[in-house]
Amino acid sequence: MKLSVIGVGYLGAVHAASMAELGHEVIGLDVDARRIEQLSAGEAPFHEPGFAEILARGLASGRLHFTTDYADLADAEVHFLGLGTPQRADGFGADLSHLHAAVDSLAAVLPARDGAATLVVGKSTVPAGTARGLAESLERVDGVHLVWNPEFLREGFAVQDTLEPDRVVYGVRDPDAGGTEVEMLDAVYAQILEGGVQRLVMGFETAELVKVSANAFLATKISFINAMAELCEATGADVTDISRALGMDDRIGNKFLRSGVGFGGGCLPKDIRAFIASAEDLGAGQALGFLREVDAVNQRRRVRVVELAREMLGPLRGRRITVLGAAFKPDSDDVRDSPALEVASRLMASGAHVTVTDPEALANAERRIEGLVTEADASEALRGAELVLLLTEWREYRDLDPIATARLVAAPRIIDGRTVLTPRDWRAAGWEFRALGRPEAPVADHVPDPELALF
Numbered sequence: 001m002k003l004s005v006i007g008v009g010y011l012g013a014v015h016a017a018s019m020a021e022l023g024h025e026v027i028g029l030d031v032d033a034r035r036i037e038q039l040s041a042g043e044a045p046f047h048e049p050g051f052a053e054i055l056a057r058g059l060a061s062g063r064l065h066f067t068t069d070y071a072d073l074a075d076a077e078v079h080f081l082g083l084g085t086p087q088r089a090d091g092f093g094a095d096l097s098h099l100h101a102a103v104d105s106l107a108a109v110l111p112a113r114d115g116a117a118t119l120v121v122g123k124s125t126v127p128a129g130t131a132r133g134l135a136e137s138l139e140r141v142d143g144v145h146l147v148w149n150p151e152f153l154r155e156g157f158a159v160q161d162t163l164e165p166d167r168v169v170y171g172v173r174d175p176d177a178g179g180t181e182v183e184m185l186d187a188v189y190a191q192i193l194e195g196g197v198q199r200l201v202m203g204f205e206t207a208e209l210v211k212v213s214a215n216a217f218l219a220t221k222i223s224f225i226n227a228m229a230e231l232c233e234a235t236g237a238d239v240t241d242i243s244r245a246l247g248m249d250d251r252i253g254n255k256f257l258r259s260g261v262g263f264g265g266g267c268l269p270k271d272i273r274a275f276i277a278s279a280e281d282l283g284a285g286q287a288l289g290f291l292r293e294v295d296a297v298n299q300r301r302r303v304r305v306v307e308l309a310r311e312m313l314g315p316l317r318g319r320r321i322t323v324l325g326a327a328f329k330p331d332s333d334d335v336r337d338s339p340a341l342e343v344a345s346r347l348m349a350s351g352a353h354v355t356v357t358d359p360e361a362l363a364n365a366e367r368r369i370e371g372l373v374t375e376a377d378a379s380e381a382l383r384g385a386e387l388v389l390l391l392t393e394w395r396e397y398r399d400l401d402p403i404a405t406a407r408l409v410a411a412p413r414i415i416d417g418r419t420v421l422t423p424r425d426w427r428a429a430g431w432e433f434r435a436l437g438r439p440e441a442p443v444a445d446h447v448p449d450p451e452l453a454l455f
């Protein structure tokens, strides 16, 4: 089928290349000419495992193209909307201006299909009610239908999540009627659906709510365990044992129960805030009051790491601190609302000499924080440190050898901000070891952690 993807940021670019991988003819559009040049040249604008390969394959097959001109989309049968919906500058709500601008530009070229069935598929994360509003204007063009098809991909697993999703959700105007829009989207996803994945058809508003409630639930799970970490700090208990014991209950499950410096990225933080704002607009603000607390717990963890640094070093002015990690999570170069970078900024503001290292995210980090000192080589970054903070759990940081690392630093002190290290090993190698939600002194009979694999 002939498809377009409008907005080739993270979500849209992965979607476009994945659809070409499924055999469709795809044209990706963005107003950012530089991004279009990069993608057309086969350069991945972000670090995402497997993306560069499917981009190269799509371009080589001749099925994948990129453009800045809406006129080039006029003959596509299906248009995906992959626009970003960031937090508004003036409050918690989502900024839908990119989405509305794209829909207006698309609406201008849709009549070129002369009434032939044409599908518009919204993938962006939006407040409930958005799709119905867009349908009103789009469906005025003869033959045009709208489906809201939220995306659940995780950065770091984006290609896999797109090609092998764990569920597919279609939001339609009338879920009981089925009809052309469901058939057309089934045809696009035929190969994915043949794999047996559950496809759920529901109303527009329900599909919109499924997406935001999924992210709100994940954020709540993380803040729940981080709230337990606060209690552990007050009682001397160990949050990693709580995670492990809770996770063994099938009803709870062990994923997204890793305590630490909390969630960041371009989705969870802004999505819970937009959800709060939209519930308030709907007169249902009370239902989501708890999400304010989820956000507050998350922010407090970032502050707590800086307090811990102060407890270990005293005044931070002039002290040499190395931060391991800049990305908001491993296997990504995304630094949007990154806990690691916020902690680094707070330490810098306290006068510490901070060096940040990360395998992939340093260029983005430097663009985001003026005057940030970075070092790509982790051993170099560690050299001479008086305190080390592990804030993004890249495999290479999880695997650091405490004995070898002690030889690099000026003083062996470490804060494990992601609860991924085994305290006993680090303490045995002479390190002063602190972690969020874990006892300051070793518990005599504490069993060392098995490999934590909570994701």
Ligand code: UGA
Residues within 6 Å of the ligand: 125, 151, 152, 153, 154, 155, 156, 215, 218, 222, 255, 256, 257, 258, 259, 260, 261, 262, 263, 264, 265, 266, 267, 268, 271, 328, 329, 330, 454
């Ligand atoms: C999130 C959702 O997981 C996806 O399902 C959704 O499609 C996506 O947002 C989106 O709306 O586009 P992502 O932003 O890639 O995906 O990141 P997550 O894997 O959810 O991680 C978010 C943050 O939570 C990271 O900073 C991570 O370090 C942190 N986290 C995760 C924890 O602190 N503890 C955990 O146990 C798990």
